[in-house]
Amino acid sequence: MTSQARVQKHDHDFQIPPQLEIPQTLAAGPGPGNTDPRVLERFAAAGVADHMQADVIRGMKEAKLMLREVFGTKNVYTYAVVGTGWSGLDCAFSPILPGDTVVTFVNGTFSGIDDLNVRLKASSREDLAANSLDPKPANVVTINVPHGQSVTGEIVEAALAEHKPMWAVMAHWETGSGRINDLRGFDAACAKHDVMGIIDCVSSLGIAYFDIDDYPAVTTWASCPQKGILGLPGTYAPVSFSDKVIDLVRQRGCPSYDHHPILGARHWCIDNGEDVEAAAYHRTHSGYSVASFHEALRLLLQHGREQKAADYAFYEQGLRAAVEAMGCEVTSNMTSLVVCNLPGELAGKEKELVGNCRARGFAIWPTLSEPTQVRIGILNQLTPAAINDIVGRFADAMIEMGAEVDKQKILDDLNAHLDGR
Numbered sequence: 001m002t003s004q005a006r007v008q009k010h011d012h013d014f015q016i017p018p019q020l021e022i023p024q025t026l027a028a029g030p031g032p033g034n035t036d037p038r039v040l041e042r043f044a045a046a047g048v049a050d051h052m053q054a055d056v057i058r059g060m061k062e063a064k065l066m067l068r069e070v071f072g073t074k075n076v077y078t079y080a081v082v083g084t085g086w087s088g089l090d091c092a093f094s095p096i097l098p099g100d101t102v103v104t105f106v107n108g109t110f111s112g113i114d115d116l117n118v119r120l121k122a123s124s125r126e127d128l129a130a131n132s133l134d135p136k137p138a139n140v141v142t143i144n145v146p147h148g149q150s151v152t153g154e155i156v157e158a159a160l161a162e163h164k165p166m167w168a169v170m171a172h173w174e175t176g177s178g179r180i181n182d183l184r185g186f187d188a189a190c191a192k193h194d195v196m197g198i199i200d201c202v203s204s205l206g207i208a209y210f211d212i213d214d215y216p217a218v219t220t221w222a223s224c225p226q227k228g229i230l231g232l233p234g235t236y237a238p239v240s241f242s243d244k245v246i247d248l249v250r251q252r253g254c255p256s257y258d259h260h261p262i263l264g265a266r267h268w269c270i271d272n273g274e275d276v277e278a279a280a281y282h283r284t285h286s287g288y289s290v291a292s293f294h295e296a297l298r299l300l301l302q303h304g305r306e307q308k309a310a311d312y313a314f315y316e317q318g319l320r321a322a323v324e325a326m327g328c329e330v331t332s333n334m335t336s337l338v339v340c341n342l343p344g345e346l347a348g349k350e351k352e353l354v355g356n357c358r359a360r361g362f363a364i365w366p367t368l369s370e371p372t373q374v375r376i377g378i379l380n381q382l383t384p385a386a387i388n389d390i391v392g393r394f395a396d397a398m399i400e401m402g403a404e405v406d407k408q409k410i411l412d413d414l415n416a417h418l419d420g421r
């Protein structure tokens, strides 16, 4: 067959699909959150401008300064990585070289993936060849904490005392199970045993109120665009590196171009350990992404980090009480997400209930690893009307499955809580 004939055959079979329509849903899961109209507006209003244009670079410089506020840090190497949470985390883990000793703490889906990424990076060629998709290098110790429980300072201290690793890795808020892990204890144990700490703060940054400079043994932090920051998904993942880890990368190197902590910072006008005037090309940053991310950071700082954290706690209390009044057992302690078991008579029907809700555009989630639980999130839902909507829709779904739920009383009690502020 000639190549001409093959092209024609291909053209003949292929139908261009119609334009893609994506409906508006209520994003009430662990993330992404509902994108703020102001963020979308800045994305759509940005002009065509390349990645070295003066206002694009100014936007990146301003975003860098806002990120230092959001993180509560003086770390010069604070900027954002193109992509999603895993992009930022890949940059955070990229200083880990084959053979490095690492202890990771796993208590759910996301810290489990962090652990996999660390094992991929710390593996020798032999480790990779032996099990290329799930290598088990002897130099990485994984401490498993059961689903639904938090990683405590005692667990971290015991593991670091025993294994004396170079690095330790923990998720601050494990979104899989909705559990808060002990950041204070992690930092203290890292300091005591001279370990470099890496924290996945994908789910906590912009929701919990904390300054990373209060945790000096944690050298590296990585977050995501679309949870607490509430930027557009797939735009920018915030990262922050202390000078200690940057010096290490300068000495030992790092085998990534894309996610090199020092090279990537140069487009954000960070070079040789300081802020500089001129940007150095690293990649084709998008002016649209910069504009929307910049607005998301402005929104967060205008709300106020402390106020926003208090708002999440207040609205989560209301949602938690309502879900408990429907007979569910809440096992989470994050303030952006309620993770619960259904009442006895509905046990085993979690996926069916979640599926019914999602089919109607009420986008809650099941847990992604066992045991199956229901996850209901409130990212960017910090108003009485939004919480009423979520509780009402969840009550309807429970009633439809046969649960005995007094919807009116639950909404009345919720509004008594919301009025009591």
Ligand SMILES: *Cc1c(COP(=O)(O)O)cnc(C)c1O
Residues within 6 Å of the ligand: 031, 084, 085, 086, 087, 110, 111, 171, 173, 174, 175, 176, 200, 201, 202, 203, 224, 225
């Ligand atoms: C969501 C999440 C991630 C992954 O983020 P993506 O944006 O999906 O890449 C990693 N860690 C934690 C704790 C998360 O909650």
